[in-house]
Amino acid sequence: MSEIVEEIRAGLARSLVDAVAGARAAGALKIEELPDFVVETPREKENGDFATNLAMLLARPARMAPRRVAEIITRNLSLTGTWVERVEIAGPGFINFYLDPAWVYQVLPLAEARDGNYGRVNIGRGEKVQVEFVSANPTGLLHMGNARGAALGDSIAAILGFAGYDVTREFYINDAGNQIENFGLSLEARYQQLLGIDMPVPEEGYHGDDLIETVKGFVTCHGDGYLKSSAGERRAALVKYALAEKLAAIRQALADFGINYDVWFSERELHDSGAVTKTLQYLNEKGYLYEKEGALWFKAADFGADKDEVVIRSNGIPTYFAADIAYHKNKFERGFKRVIDIWGADHHGHAARMKGAVAALGCDPDALEVIIMQLVRLYRGGEMVRMSKRTGQYITLEELVEEVGRDAARYFFVIRSADSHLDFDLDLAKAQTNENPVYYIQYAHARICSILRHLQEQGGKMPQPGEVDPGLLREEAELALIRKIVDFPEEVVSAARGLAPQRIARYTHELAGLLHSFYNSYRVIVPDRALCNARLALVNATRITLRNALRLLGVTAPETM
């Protein structure tokens, strides 16, 4: 069974195409080709259940007034065997379709039958997509930017999966390069300090207190033995130990945040396997590299970027960019048709050059989609919480989850589009009041579960599909709720197309609102057995939809609160 709205929409579109063809054959419309029209749901329900702009688009090519075109189309329209009861021409030339109100009732048995899969669509057709997100330096703990990226990335991946894509979640471990050098120097300084030797943490190093703890652990394992080693050996040992620890901590923090990756990809391995060198060789053979001032540059500007970028420094060490090119080559070699990277706003200059590199590799640059995520600002008590990564003064993901809870954190991070700066109000996220949208939504789910529990306590049973007559649901609040449930698969499509979890976040809030409205006006468990069954089917479908939508956001749907 296909999705309800889509089926009707497709049916109407077909009828419209036939109508235009008929009118053209009869000589009533003189047009060359069919414009790209839409069948959409009007905002105002007085304008029908569906509407099309077809007549307005045909007005110019047909050299006729839009309403006149609409008349011709409607006269040629065949709607037998559809839900359409009435067609009207309105406004500047819209054709509005009014359906038999019963069309929405189909969703109740559908949602119940599909259960956890209600809302699942198949626009992806099994296409392989990779979502790479967070990819934080394994030199410290996760900060708010990482946290937002985590929530966004996981939710986008979940939505794409629900929309029929074959999704791989991937974390790129930056375990090579300059910051690892700095990391080593910082660890070394802490090591010496702990053992009574004065050595400052370098200016460019990592100043967070967490490194002191890490090194304490190292000392517990290895003692002061490395004081006598060469600096290189000492740093290597410290880095190896600390990387393993930090990575484990990051993994744990993400798992506690409800996020599990399919692949953890090491940058180090790209270097060790020779992939970086090979990729550069390839680009060089193609003539996309050149030397300047002792360094090797990639001609990014030839591929639409604003400037070229260094791939090998004059000291002979490849840059992060070089490794990233090799990484993306590897991604496409693994067969991903779409590669989605989620980066912080501070990397945005890098996006055009990376796409350029993808093009230079002979891949379609549009297959790489870079989502640039704007900054997060934390507020507490109405004041902005100041943070500095350099000094290590920042709130970590663990601390955030501990303070506001996982569900609130996940929800707040996806409520805004990635494009927008996010003001995260810690007090609001913690509030157990109606101001807090997370509780509002979860409460709707818990309320339904409470009704179902109540039913059970009274010895009642959920109705079998044959025992439900949805036609009994005629109240405004009931119809609005059903209509919203019907919309869910469409929302999934929009969210997947736009890589926009905020649409789902919004949807859950609207659906919860309609449930609360209904709940306050009508009782579900009523003596009228038939009405009771219909309403049970309604709230159960709401429960399923709410739970499925929340799952896409990584937010739990509690049964009691």
Added chain:
RNA sequence: GUCCCAGUAGCUCAGCGGAUAGAGCAACGGCCUUCUAAGCCGUGGGCCGGGGGUUCGAAUCCCUCCUGGGACGCCA
């Protein structure tokens, strides 16, 4: 200086080519002998930053200017 993002109700933001621009919060007034009041109902509230253009139609697309944030490294 160049590039990116944003500018819509008092505040935080949706809407991104369609009909009378929406939601939450805040403000004000109501609703619990009821399946959870962490809830509901009602009331106000807007030159969609300014100016041009494209279009039958613009908050939405184009140009330009203004304001705020960010990026412009042989860091990642």
